[in-house]
Amino acid sequence: MSFISNKSQKTPHSVIREMFALQTGLDNVISFALGEPDFTAPQHVIDATVASLQRGETHYTPNAGIPALRQAVSDLYKRRGLDYKPSEVLIGAGAISMLNLACTAMLDIGDEVLVPDPGWANYVGLMMQVGAVPVPIHLKEENGFMYDVADLQAALTPKTKMILLNSPSNPTGGVASADNLRQIADFAKANDLYILTDEIYRELLWDDEPYTSIAGFPGMKERTVVVDGFSKTYAMTGMRLAWAVAPEEVIVVMCSASEAVKETVDYLNAKGRKVGMVQIHLYRPFSVPDFSAAIPATCKRIAVLDRSKETGSVGEPVYLDVVTALNQAGRGNIRVVGGRYGLSSKDTTPGQLIAVYDNLRQEIPKNSFTIGICDDVTHTSLDYENVEFPHPGEISCKIWGLGGDGTVGANKNAISTIGLVANKYAQAYFSYDSMKSGGLTQSHLRFGDAPIRSTYLVSSADFVACHAPTYVKKYDLTEDLKDGGTFLLNCPWSVEELEEHLPAKMKRDLARKHANFYIIDAAKLAAAIGLGKRTNNILQGAFFALTKVIPMDVAVEDMKKNNYATYFKKAGQKIVDMNDKAVDVGVHAAVKVDVPASWADAQDAPAPQVEATPFVKEIVMPMDRQQGDKLPVSVFQKHGVLDGTWENGTSAYSKRGVATSVPKWDAAACIQCNRCAMSCPHAAIRPVLLTEEEKASVPAEFVTAPAKGLGKDAPAYRFRMQVSPYDCLGCGVCLTVCPAKEKGALTMAPFEEMKCEQPLFDQVAMNEKYLKKDAISDKSVKNAQFAKPYYQFSSACAGCAETTYIKLLSQLFGDHMYVGNAAGCSSAISGGAPILPYCKDCQGHGPAWEHSLFEDNAEFAYGFFHAQDSIRKELLLRLEKLQAEGVAPEAIGAYLNGWNDQEKSRAVTDALIAALQGVADEDAAYILENKEYLAKKSIWAVGGDGWAYDIGFGGIDHVMAQNRNVNLLVLDTEVYSNTGGQSSKATPISATAKFSAGGKQVAKKDLGGILMQYGYVYVAQVAMGADQAQTLKALREAEAYDGPSIVICYCPCLEQHIKAGMGNSQLEMKKAVECGYWHLYRYDPRRIAEGKNPFQLDSPEPDSEKLMDFLMGENRFAALKNNFPERADALYAKEIADVKARYAKYKRMAEEN
Secondary structure, rough: OOOHHHHHHHHHOHHHHHHHHHHHHOOOOOOOOOOOOOOOOOOHHHHHHHHHHOOOOOOOOOOOOOOOOOOOHHHHHHHHHOOOOHHHEEEEHHHHHHHHHHHHHOOOOOOOEEEEOOOOOOOHHOOOHHOEEEEEEOOHHHHOOOOOHHHHHHOOOEEEEEEEOOOOOOOOOOOOHHHHHHHHHHHHHHHHOOOEEEOOOOOOOOOOOOOOOOHHHOOHEEEEEEEEEEEHOOOOOOOOOOOEEEEEEEEEEEEHHHHHHHHHHHHHHHOOOEEEEEEEOOOOOHHHHHHHHHOOOOOOOOEEEEEEOOOOOOOOHHHHHHHHHHHHOOOOOOOEEEEEEEEEEEEEEEHHHHHHHHHOOOOOOOOOOEOOOOOOOOEEOOOOOOOOOOOOOOEEEEEEOOOOHHHHHHHHHHHHHHHHHHEEEEEEEEOOOOOOOOOOEEEEEEEEEEOOOOOOOOOOOEEEOOOOOOHHHOOOOOOOOOEEEEEEOOOOOEEEEEHHHOHHHHHHHHOOOOOEEEEEEEHHHHHOOOOOOOOHHHHHHHHHHHHHHHHHHHHHHHHHHHHHHHHHHHOOHHHHHHHHHEEEEEEEEOOOOOOHHHHHHHOOOOOOOOOOOHHHHHHHHHHHHHOHHHHHHHHHHHOOOOOOOOOOOOHOOOOOOOOOOOEEEEEOOOOOOOHHHHHHHOEEEEEEEEEEEHHHHHOOOOOEEEEEOOOOOOOOOOOEEEEEOOOOOOOOOHHHHHHHHHHHHHEEEEHHHHHHHHHHHHHHHOOOHHOOHHHHHOOOOHHOOOOOOOOOOOOOOOOOOHHHHHHHHHHHHHEEEEEEEEHHHHHHHOOOOOOEOOOOOOOEEEEEHHHHHOOOOHHHHHHHHHEEEEHHHHHHHHHHHHHHHHHHHHHHHHHHOOOOOHHOOOHHHHHHHHOOOOOOOOHHHHHHHHHHHOOOEEEEEEEEEEHHHOOOOHHHHHHHOOOOOOEEEEEEEEOEEEOOOOOOOOOOOOOOOOOOOOOOOOOOOHHHHHHHOOOOEEEEEEEOOOOOHHHHHHHHHHHHHOOOEEEEEOOOHHHHEOOOOOHHHHHHHHHHHHOOOOOEEEOOHHHHHHHOOOOEEOOOOOHHHHHHHHOOOOOHHHHHHHHHHHHHHHHHHHHHHHHHHHHHHHHHHHOOO
């Protein structure tokens, strides 16, 4: 048995020490064995050493070294251009001891270390003593005896953890050049390697070039341990004094913020800070040894960034793991604080991360902090300033687009062109507001010749474009434009008209930032080509022409390739040619604008006064202007919305104004049917009735015609159909349903011409005092449209069919309606803050709306029913008691007899409340406290086919089986619309969708047919565009039925890819019913008691010859023939047979006695 371990026996002994022993006792020996200076230590060093000994300073010192010495080393590095705090300095007994400590702290058994060969012999032994594997890298004389990165790459394995660097080198004397070190630094960062650099000979240089430390390169300070000392420079080899410096402040992060942290580390270290970061790639199982090894030995403080909130815990998940891991590894001396980033999906920016590092420098760093928000309530947030990092050679762009105008798709193609074709690095982020198609899109693009690590939105852009002229006065478009940058504005204005239309802030920015300003009228150009509103290729051509990010011939060629790939199969060569022409036109269409010098001092016009609640002014409007991230927490606390409650009706303040043309009404041609108002997806066109006296009080521009069709006993009202230009999306649906469109009752007029009518809409059409209750009735389409819509100006797509049903529902029952909304399009457009379309009337009555999940929305609405039903039962008991006591007997009696009658409920409720006011009684006080529950409620569960046919079907079946008065409104788009068009059980045979690209093989579920089997469920299937009166009747009957009901509504959608466009969504419904694709019916169980057939088929006899034309009119069907022609005909035949069989079944049911 040997006293010497196997590991030590295998460690090569130092021949240097043998040579040193041989020279001992000999005179005049020139030794090449040791790095020993040939001079004596300077006298002041000797004197200081003697004085120290005489003062008795021969005892233990602090483990990390005497504070004064650590401070002196820190000061030395400041003079060298590197910022190491004293706490990041470790003093030891010679360089070899510091190298040994570094290896012990950083390396695990089996880790590989790239070491120089030739090199100091002890390097190999040091590695082997800690169980690491030295991998010699042969140093070539032609490379100055320094590493060649190609050799490092060849030796790299998954086990490689560190590179050992020695410059100037022992024994060769080679010195690494700055370029060589930069290459090694890039290699280390790219492969996540640490550097241990032995710089003990750094002062022994024989030329005038300044010494370069690899720790000074961006991104290297946090992954480098520098070892240096006094021995070689001051001939103090026997005193055994050296030091090591390494990061003390480290951020531990996982996921999305990692690259931004790396970029911040590079920035701070380049400015002399000494910071680092550790990125976690595998969360669980958490590896304590690997994590501990990744933390530098000098690290004293760590900030852990978490994305999630662990409610009720003392810390967040990663923070708790880090604290536990450090304690298990015996490194509990490191101070750890935790914080959260990305709250509410906010960007995590360099300024915020710098604040995290600055927090670590505090005497007592803040724990449980947040970044990216302004928490002035619980004061968790770290204050920060925005910091822009320089990125030489990189081009950044910010493009403001309109959802559905092709901007995002064009920019994705641009990224592909620049990255794949032009072989540049490219990055794209896309941000959106809460609206669907027609909302704001922001494309944040970066291009360059070097990797891009800026994982946050562009806030300093070389190129800014605005594709929607209405944004000019709504958003601060030029705030992020760099000095000397380019600004492109798509607008219908001439150069001379810009003076009138541009806000002063934009003028000042363009002048003071020396902007290159261009305008383009892409809408006009697209219309001339025949592309309608599709401006994307024109604007993309202008983008490449102005940014010059790649050669124009390369850009044009690839844009046209993309046109072919995008449009040929879907639309044919003609459409491809038109889009190619758009590219050619766009390249040369931008007009240069010479910015007047006077714009630099442009004066702001007085801000328009808006009548709105404080909540709207302080929260909704800033959010709508894309300034929501700047709002402090206190403003939400002030308005009592920390629990997610939101003021209804905020959509009225958005005023998007994104339509290029809107409907214009002709009083002489209009037949006053109100079909246009019923079909409007956004309640942006409304009929108004005025008395002669009222007519005299409104603006003269409010031109009216004598009202007609109201009945012979109706008052002599004046009629007008009024549009809201700023709320209209210009879909044109109203024109398609107008029976008098050939006579010009409605025509589309330019927005610029029509925007002057906005005050007429706001002051008259929106004013409830002009509502005529005597004209409002749910018995006809015309009269129903005089009712107030409690659902208006939603964030739905232009031409949306879903919102027309919800709007009608709100007109019929809105002042006493509870809505539970399943996840999906209808939920996104109904509850996307800050724009809420559900509103209340001047009495404070309106729908109560809440979002639910796919799987439980029916049960959620059923909970609404039970809650209000239970409360009302208690109220009824107390009212009966009061009545018996003689308190307000007439009002209570009227209420008890009429509360359940929809037509009387509101009136008897209001009378009861008035009668109980001032009654000094406990029961009366309880009733008044819960007066909200007195009037009868209309309970509705609303959602799409993904909810009703698929994920939530079990819940629907359960609720319907309870036989209680709960109503369901199913908005059937036959596909998962909100999540991108996945197939559902409502998708018909042969339709293409995600997950059924080859056409759906099985038939659509007959949801109505299934629920009719209960016999006590009211079931209706409707299509507003085919029969508005039948839709109105079905909703009225469903609500009146004292039991469960379901109304299934046909909803053409963007995801169906209707060739005629969404402006024809109502006509598409009509076509679907005429050809027999969709069937109209009502199943009313009440008819059974009357001895009648409960099933009524409302569809006319279909013309099945039109079925194939209908299918080919939608690309979800037509695409099958283009992409899978071999299977298309069989699937089409199967679908046609299915819809015919379904109609035949319904017809038999209707004919039964």
